[in-house]
Amino acid sequence: MNSFNKYLIIFSFILFVYICYPNLIKAQNIDLSISPPLVEVMIQPGKEVKHSFTITNNGSPSAITPKLFYFDPQGDTGRVEITNRPAPDWIIFNSSPFALDTASTKSVELTFSPPSDASETDHLLSLVFETTETADITDRNVSAYKTQIASNILITISKDGLPKKSASIVSFWAPKIIDSTFGSIEYKLLLENNGNFIWKPEGKIIINQKNQLQLAPQNIASGHKRAINCLQAEEVVVCKQEKPFIGINRAVLSFSPQGNQTVYNAQTTTLAFPFTIVGVLTLLLLLTTYINKYHSVKSR
């Protein structure tokens, strides 16, 4: 057998093993995904609803334990700090650890059944799936990993499905002057939920009564603020007016907490002027004038 055939056979064997048994070659790793990443539940006291979450393991086989804790909103960007406070006992799920092999999924069902005398309030929770760190049986200096991946659950207990919502506009800001040659107008919006229940804004920023920027329906927890972005197709984007009109650009914000009739308004104005173009043209004009004067003086 010549060398070429030998190498071809070895390569083919390696390729075969890699394709058919990829886990033999991959290093051990942690690779988890959870779906859905967010669930919002509104429920009457005394009623019951179930919902399933799916955990997928694309890494090494792992022992996984589901846990449920309250979270506290942090800052104004929707960040979550998972606490040690356990979830209320009217949320039932199987919290026993389970083994999850590579490329496997498991559904965990939660049953929400607040008692009939449960008070109307929000419960902000994170469903956490936690791996167990590997036991090292050899004498090595190691840091072992334990990983948690979470999904957030927003529960509102409401008797009539119409919890009272209250909002305030902390700030609606845009630059006062911009150079319209290159610039765009970026709008920054900070809203506060000063009511007792979580809500998301529904509304728009309308610029010069023509262009519309749709607000992203991002949740704001009771007693917290959130910087609200805009929505373009399915993407959350910065609220921005590209190519503003030369002159005064008047932006009117108008929104309501979802499901609420009260409309909140604010407005701001921005002067857009092509400073750069005007500056360059002025400079050219002055230069031309100077050159002409110089030539006429010289020719005398």
Next chain:
Amino acid sequence: MKKIALIFVLLTISIYVLKHTRLSFAQERIESNNFRIQFPNFNSGAGIPTSDNYDLTGTLGQGIAGEYSSTGYRVKAGFEYIRTIIPFSFSVSDIQKNFGTLSPNSFSSTSSTLTVSAGGAGGYQVTASENTPLSTNGGVDTIPDTTCNSGTCTETTAAVWNSTSTYGFGYNMSGDDVPAGFSDSTYFKQFADRSNSEAPQIVMSSVEAGDERVATITYKVNVSNTQAAGVYRNIIQFTAVPAY
């Protein structure tokens, strides 16, 4: 022999193609230019996009007060502004880090890769903490958390650590969505120590949805001549959670 080898290669490639080809779209999305429906989301109200003329946000089949009164609940799964539910994913390239044999006044460094996909969320964060500093069995001896060259780095503040006469255990972050304090590869922090009630610290975060956001965490250990011999271990906990 050459023929046999070539047949073997072709067979292998065929198996690969068959393995990765989806023959049935029964559970897949149905979509056109104007709409997209994914069956697993249909009854859960994954959210419907809005248009200039009307707003279709709300749960499917349960959006009116009358239905709420009769069923007693309303459930929305996923983010309202995204038609399909996109899972939230987090991966770490290893299950543990081995620092090898620790020699006095000599850094031992090793890295892992963290990857986050938060395509369905308006942001995410990953925090890290340690259960204890690196310790021998029973916590008899400890490698303390580093305070860096100037003694100023903590679990919240990064500082330069490149002096081999400064001892301890710390980490550096680089790549996507890492905290600003890690100015370059010489900046390190301690891990938040949960045995000391220190709050886990953010190692990756973003306010935007993102796919395959990748960061590298680099660990560094340095011990003095007086460090007791032994096997030192701890547990690093990563917590990945999307924005709400």
